[in-house]
Amino acid sequence: MIKYFRYNSPWEQFEEAVKQLKDLLERKKAFWLIGFLKDIDILVDESEGKVSEETENIIDDEILYLVRGILNNKQLDYESIKRGICRNYENIPEEDLEASVVSMSNKLELVKDTFEMDELLRRYKLKKNSVIHKMSGFDFNIITQSLPPDREEVKCAVINLSTQKRIAENEKEKDISFICDKDDVDVLIQLLQMVKTGMEGC
Amino acid sequence: MAKVQQELWQKSCTDPQDLFNRLMFMKMEAISKDLENLEMRTDRVAGHDLLNSRWKDLSACEETKHKAITRKADQADATELLRECSDISKRAIEILSKWSEFQDIKLQIQFAAVIVGKIDRLKRNASIQSDDIKRKICTLLRNVIRLNVAEDLFSQDQIELLKKGFMLLDADGLKREDLFELNRELRKENLMTMPAWE
Incomplete structure (x- = not known):
């Protein structure tokens, strides 16, 4: 595991956070803020109680960053992720590097498939292109x-x-x-x- | 316009640089306003029109709304749906290739979750929903992954069969026999295709 790497959360916790966020969005207890109040963010209605700190951290530190990357058209294929990690961290054992790249890449795929990225992209473009x-x-x-x-x-x-x-x-x-x-x-x-x-x- | 000219005339008598700045500022403002007007020109429903008219009965709109949604669904571009389906299947095959490079149960669980995510997305696609065989292939692949992922590492041959399943989802003119054959092959490779009690 690479120390201080953003996408270090255990896979099971990440999957659970994605599932919880999807459920909140479907029940209109959470909303994507796209070029409205914030550039790209999530507003969570806490009337039912707060989500756990663990889930909140994963939403803020991982899911949102992945969504921002996708909407801002960042290159997020396997090789680009690997290059990005090598640029930011020194002397990483090959095994840790490979595991981190695979993990981030898989998290990205899960986010892409779970949330309606095409719809979010349309909303982002609407706001970005409008004067x-x-x-x-x-x-x-x-x-x-x-x-x-x-x-x-x-x-x-x-x-x-x-x-x-x-x-x-x-x-x-x-x-x-x-x-x-x-x-x-x-x-x-x-x-x-x-x-x-x-x-x-x- | 007259007021603007008068203001400019008064200013020009005092400071030419200031006049230039003001002119540029006014021009920018006008261009900006023009752009906004241009963007708002289509299908414009002015707020004050809404207020001046009688309040609409919102419940009466429900029927029209429902009809509009149904019409939209009918007009959904079939080619676009097929293209999306094909893209997802191809991406799933790429991920399966990556999966086969690793012999690690933890990573296998990640890859399996990602592939299940792809299948769930495919199942939301209207072209899959309207095709009985493709829908069943999706269910079969999902079952195989869910039931076997924690049992043991998937072999190369087993992953190849999963790839075959996704290739079928991207193919035209599928027959029921293709589904049965895939099911037989998966079982021959010692993969559970349905829970033991079924």
């Missing part, structure tokens, strides 16, 4: 306002959205903040539902 702004930030604060005449306290939200033109680049974002109450949020949800229905062909 229209992409959402790069979403934040909110819940605030309490005292309103006249009887100074009744009402909760509302200040939502902040940011956008930027290009993904995968550090550039100045455009920001907008707006205040809204619970009813406004219902309207927003309904409007977004209409957008979704429109995209689905209705």
Whole structure:
């Protein structure tokens, strides 16, 4: 085993992490963020409880890196992986090198076959090629306002959205903040539902 | 436009360099806006149109949505599906070749999981789903790998048979006999093709 090599996790744990992530994605408890909020990332809904630290590390340190490599069109065939490892680590015994290359290569294949890479690639290209702004930030604060005449306290939200033109680049974002109450949020949800229905062909 | 010209005229009287910078900036902004407009020109549904019109009954849209999805599935490009199927089978054969280079049970388990992943992907492909024989070949290969992977190291001949299975998945005009023959050959090579209780 090569010390500090990113793809060192035991195969069984990696396979289990892939399986868990697939299940979360299918149940809409996890979402791919592709050129929306992040360049390439995963958002996990933790309402059901957190995934184990082991799984979380594998998702963040291995699966995401493999997906980023695939979407960024990196050469990830057997020979390129071997060259990459030799460039970054010195004096590796041939046996360890071979095992690490095979392991990374197999992990890559498993990720490619488990997650819909063509779909992710389409989403990435859409965002990368478009000159229209992409959402790069979403934040909110819940605030309490005292309103006249009887100074009744009402909760509302200040939502902040940011956008930027290009993904995968550090550039100045455009920001907008707006205040809204619970009813406004219902309207927003309904409007977004209409957008979704429109995209689905209705 | 008139306002812009007026602004430019006022500026030009003071600082030519500043005028040039402002001109360039305005030009860039205009080009950028043009590009955005160009990209948004197709099938545009303006948000304010949506708001001005009466709210659509979303449940009424469900039927139309369902029809659209069915139509899309019908129109799915068969050639593209076959090409994908062929690519996956070829890649599986390449991985099987790599598998045969190693005599290590730990690596065998990895390769087996990768091959099962390929089979699962093939089973999701509509061209396989619509072909009874190819679907059964997928099930047969999956069973063989799952049932035998932890038993012993696969021999060269056994891996060759798995390759043959993937070649069949990439072939046209398969007959039921091809499936039976593959099954016979796998069993002849001492590979379990179904659980013992079956």
